[in-house]
Amino acid sequence: MKWDRDAEEYLKRIPFFVRGKVRREVEKYLSSKGLERITLADLMDAKEALMDRISKAEKGYEVFGCFGMESCANALVNSKDLMEAIERILEEEGITEFLKEKVKGPLKAHNKFKVGFSECPNCCSQIQIADFCLHGVTLFEVDPKKCSFCGSCTEVCEESAIVLNDYGPIVNEDLCVGCGHCLKICPEEALKEVFRGYKIYLGGKLGRHPRLATFLTYATPDEAVRVFQAVLRLYKNLNIKGERLGTIIERVGWANFKEMLKY
Ligand code: SF4
Ligand code: SF4
Numbered sequence: 345m346k347w348d349r350d351a352e353e354y355l356k357r358i359p360f361f362v363r364g365k366v367r368r369e370v371e372k373y374l375s376s377k378g379l380e381r382i383t384l385a386d387l388m389d390a391k392e393a394l395m396d397r398i399s400k401a402e403k404g405y406e407v408f409g410c411f412g413m414e415s416c417a418n419a420l421v422n423s424k425d426l427m428e429a430i431e432r433i434l435e436e437e438g439i440t441e442f443l444k445e446k447v448k449g450p451l452k453a454h455n456k457f458k459v460g461f462s463e464c465p466n467c468c469s470q471i472q473i474a475d476f477c478l479h480g481v482t483l484f485e486v487d488p489k490k491c492s493f494c495g496s497c498t499e500v501c502e503e504s505a506i507v508l509n510d511y512g513p514i515v516n517e518d519l520c521v522g523c524g525h526c527l528k529i530c531p532e533e534a535l536k537e538v539f540r541g542y543k544i545y546l547g548g549k550l551g552r553h554p555r556l557a558t559f560l561t562y563a564t565p566d567e568a569v570r571v572f573q574a575v576l577r578l579y580k581n582l583n584i585k586g587e588r589l590g591t592i593i594e595r596v597g598w599a600n601f602k603e604m605l606k607y
């Protein structure tokens with residue numbers, strides 16, 4: 345479909361990681377109305393209709409991800425299988441019916457249990473505001489005997505997390521985000537990967553009382569499934585009226601929640 349320039353400009357205000365999806369939805373909606381060209385006014389009509397549709401959630405959950413392995417050089421993991429496994433669990437656990445029962449009425453978008461994936465620590469998909477968040481990371485160890493002191497790792501690290509001293513590279517674990525850029529560039533295999541998987545965070549949300557998700561643990565894909573099942577069990581047990589996981593965590597306290605979480 346052809347977009348007018350001002351409609352295209354308006355579309356650019358939408359975050360890039362959802363822009364393609366919004367474009368497709370708008371085109372689908374407007375072409376169903378027989379339009380072939382999109383003006384700004386058409387775009388506003390579509391926005392209103394789609395927002396109304398979005399606010400009425402059909403499912404009680406949402407699983408979303410970044411572009412990741414499909415198209416991004418930064419991706420550390422491929423989450424396709426894990427995303428499917430998580431969706432299956434949400435279906436099997438009847439989360440939609442559970443939430444409908446809890447909220448005693450039609451579900452809204454803000455009732456959904458949201459699972460967010462990012463395949464590297466850049467977290468483009470804003471996972472920090474999802475109930476269950478995962479981002480891809482790598483952990484590594486240093487073999488100073490193999491280091492040729494080329495300095496490439498210190499140059500590539502955007503976090504200043506790695507420095508060279510007389511004995512080789514020293515990594516500041518508080519600064520390192522596990523992006524793996526230094527591993528990729530090291531010509532001597534002096535940096536050796538010891539873990540590739542996810543960091544899991546819980547309880548992010550927006551709304552009246554926004555909360556960024558809290559770090560829980562590192563996990564391989566298999567471990568992530570077990571953690572997810574345990575979190576979902578506890579979420580259901582502690583849920584009173586369909587509130588978000590972050591609200592539950594705030595109510596019971598993070599330390600207590602962690603104590604109750606068995607996986
Ligand atoms: S989160 Fe990382 S892997 Fe995913 S799109 Fe962003 S940069 Fe790429
Ligand atoms: S993994 Fe990334 S953040 Fe950590 S030291 Fe290497 S380049 Fe720096």
Ligand code: SF4
Pocket residue numbers: 490491492493494495496497498508513529530531532533534535
């Ligand atoms: S990139 Fe590898 S060889 Fe070069 S300084 Fe860093 S650890 Fe040593």
